[in-house]
Amino acid sequence: MWPSILILGLVSLQRLAELIIARRNTRALMARGAREIGADHYPVMVALHASWLAGLWFLAPGHSVQPIWFMLFVVLQLGRLWVLATLKGRWTTRIIVLPGAPLVREGPYRLLSHPNYAVVIGEIAVLPLAFGLPLFAAVFSILNGLMLWLRISVENRALKTAMFLK
Template sequence: MSLFWAVFVFLIFQRLVELRIAKRNEIWMKQQGAIEFGKEHYGLMVAMHIAFFVSLMLEVILFKDTANQYWPVILGLFIITQAFRVWIIKSLQRYWNTKILVIPNAKVIKSGPYRWMKHPNYLVVTVELLLIPLLFNAYLTLCLFFVLNQIILSIRIPQEEAILSQWTEYGTEFEEHARFIPSLSKKE
């Protein structure tokens, strides 16, 4: 199996596992009284991620691109990114989800990478949308989906932060944290 198909199958399997975890967590959170927000853009986000995989596959197949000449380095960065993703999911535990679900007055989690930044999960997705196409010289996919992801995040992140601030102590707990750049402030 080529490197492309190995990575592609891994990613599809990983996303299916994540969706299963998210659904299980969603059921638990709603049993705890969680409220769902962001339905109006969630479908767009899902469609963008599906289109990313289709675009990646088509670009690699149609242009018969091979792995980037620096593929070992890029693949290493990708593996580190996946370890970071697992750390994020383990840190949030039952609160990790692909949807915006908020349990009113729930304690805000500030463990794992959340000790230093507000949105490590969005950082991981953004880095992936750069590394995966770069790994296979799929530059059209890289440019298009990097821009689309930024558009969606420009809608989702402010909405998520406003909702969390309204329903939890998020605003107070994360006031000194940057969105994506780790904050090493003394106040923990």
């Protein structure tokens, strides 16, 4: 029971830290003239992620941790850190566009257009699997897939438009 609680506690603290970083970065970007795009779907995305984490807190304690899945989750966290380190002050949980700013093409962005979303896709599936919850992983993976389909299309349009707003 304690390993699952420890893992969920660390993931919860990580998410809270990310929200603090995202809020700070959002404010700084907005002060520089950035604009938020797609704000209408943001509360749905937050609710999805909060429900995922709350559901894990409800279901995972008492389940043993599957080492292979957990190690994959750890690798995904390294990917998340790579994304944050690459984007620095431009990383947020919202779609914030700074007109005239060049697209980031370093780090994981050399390999993927949306590496953060690749990490999120993995996390949504892998952490529940680490606790032996395949149905939970499948349900939230489908919901997350629908959310990301919308979000990535909105973000791609916003980034394309921003490149022309100098």
